[in-house]
Amino acid sequence: MTLEQLHTLFLKHPTVCTDTRKITKGCIFFALKGPKFNGNTFADEAIKNGAEYVVIDEEKYKKSDKHLLFSDVLETLQKLSTFHRNHSSAKVISLTGSNGKTTTKELINVVLSKKYRTIATQGNLNNHIGVPLTLLSIKPDTEIAIVEMGANHQREIAFLSSIAQPDFGYITNFGKAHLEGFGGVEGVIKGKSELYDYLILNNKYVFLNADDSIQKRKLELYTKKIGFSIEDHQYYIIKFLGANPFVIIEFENEKVETQLIGKYNFSNCCAAILMGKYFNVSIEDIKNAIESYRPQNNRSQIIDKKDLRIILDAYNANPSSMKVALENFEIVDAPKKYLFLGDMFELGKDAEKEHQAIVDYIKELGFTDVYLIGENFSKTQTLFKKFNSFEDLKKNINTTSLDRGNVLIKGSRGMALERILEFL
Known part of the structure; x- marks a missing residue:
């Protein structure tokens, strides 16, 4: 089958799925591979769950005309998308x-x-x-x-x-x-x-x-x-x-x-x-x-809880975004300010230096009620409260000490700091 022929089928069935748990009736399932799974093995399941066609790249899984064999499923998905974009x-x-x-x-x-x-x-x-x-x-x-x-x-x-x-x-x-x-x-x-x-x-x-x-x-x-x-x-x-x-x-x-x-x-x-x-x-x-427009999905969301106004910015973090978030929080009017900051990921050899730089900047800005969460922040030289993990924070924090004021929650996605909302 050619890419053009696949696109003709796609125009008749214009829904693509890559996860058998999310199959919709009449879709085309692309049997992608990952480090721990082979989508080809789910081809029959996809058909049974309502997929009109499945795109596979291993011949032994081709059971019918609904099984469309290509040399590489991911490459086919990418090339089909470009073909469709130009169509x-x-x-x-x-x-x-x-x-x-x-x-x-x-x-x-x-x-x-x-x-x-x-x-x-x-x-x-x-x-x-x-x-x-x-x-x-x-x-x-x-x-x-x-x-x-x-x-x-x-x-x-x-x-x-x-x-x-x-x-x-x-x-x-x-x-x-x-x-x-x-x-x-x-x-x-x-x-x-x-x-x-x-x-x-x-x-x-x-x-x-x-x-x-x-x-x-x-x-x-x-x-x-x-x-x-x-x-x-x-x-x-x-x-x-x-x-x-x-x-x-x-x-x-x-x-x-x-x-x-x-x-x-x-x-x-x-x-x-x-x-x-x-x-x-x-x-x-x-x-x-x-x-x-209102931000959602943990991106600079404003959440009011009792006497606390929470800025939830826990979708992701890096040294640049962390710094500007702190600068903004510093100028916000509030009776008290609390920082809950989680580790920044994917910094490689710069991780120790960049986390220490953020801690030093927090001190420079004059924040005092600071909670640092994660292995990298725990290694920093500071008198601020440090916790090795979210579980460590949850076990040891006394939330009754948080009076009326504003809270900034920020960290990398892997830290999932939105969980802090459970006990604030």
Whole structure:
């Protein structure tokens, strides 16, 4: 069977599944392999559960015409998604960056969906499987597809760009994320900039934060760029009015009061505003979209519990995002402030240095009620309270000592610090 023939079947059965526990009637099941499983062994189960076809790559599992044999299931999924992307007339916007990708993607989506039929990456399905699944969710009437791309090593963004083939691209920022895989900060910049490399090579449009010195330098000689700035009138002007705790913005004499905390969300909003302007969404619709957006899934969520206002930012953490979260929390008005910070992962040889730097910064900012959780934070030199694990925290903390005030909870996904809500 050819890729084109598979795509014809997909158009008749436009739902893809990679997990037999989530089979929907009439879908196409792709029998992916992992370190501890072989999807081919679930092919018959998928058919029994309602899948119309299964894509396999081992001949011994081919039992009927519903079993479609290809040389490599993952490669077939990726190639099919690119074929489908090119079959569609939808414009594709890809974005990557160290911090803020998912929030920015959601903001872009709420703005552009005011005028266009859009699809966007679900959750953070932004890897070599998630990007193809997003592209395959493009419908016949989709006008714009917003595709988030994540990476933790070199050449990954280049590969995802070759799959998504974006018409437009945006990089949120370059920070200290996945240092172990990228090989340091310069490696992060090089790896994330692979999106720029693709766009420039293919003469596509780039959206940029013109106040980010790295972005500005990288795109200095490139002409197909659309940028925002707080003061450089070569670009679209968007003003930052404050964040105590919610970000307030002004553009074209319109004041926008968001439900996003922290100055670090200013540029995320700006990217969505800029794209709304470029795609001719009305000022009123852009304002309404930004103001109505509420973060979810442990990303800068505001939760009020008794006398505590909790900022739950426990989806992920790295030295860059941790620092800006602390800076924002420091300026927030509150009778008392409490920090619950969990380990930052994937820092490799820099882990000890970066955790100590955060602890030193906490002291510099003047915080006193600090709870550090995880093996890396436990190794730091500090008088702050330290706990080897979440279980250790839960067993030893006296939550009755937390009076009226604000709480910041932040850590890497593997720490799952949202569990702290159970006993606050």
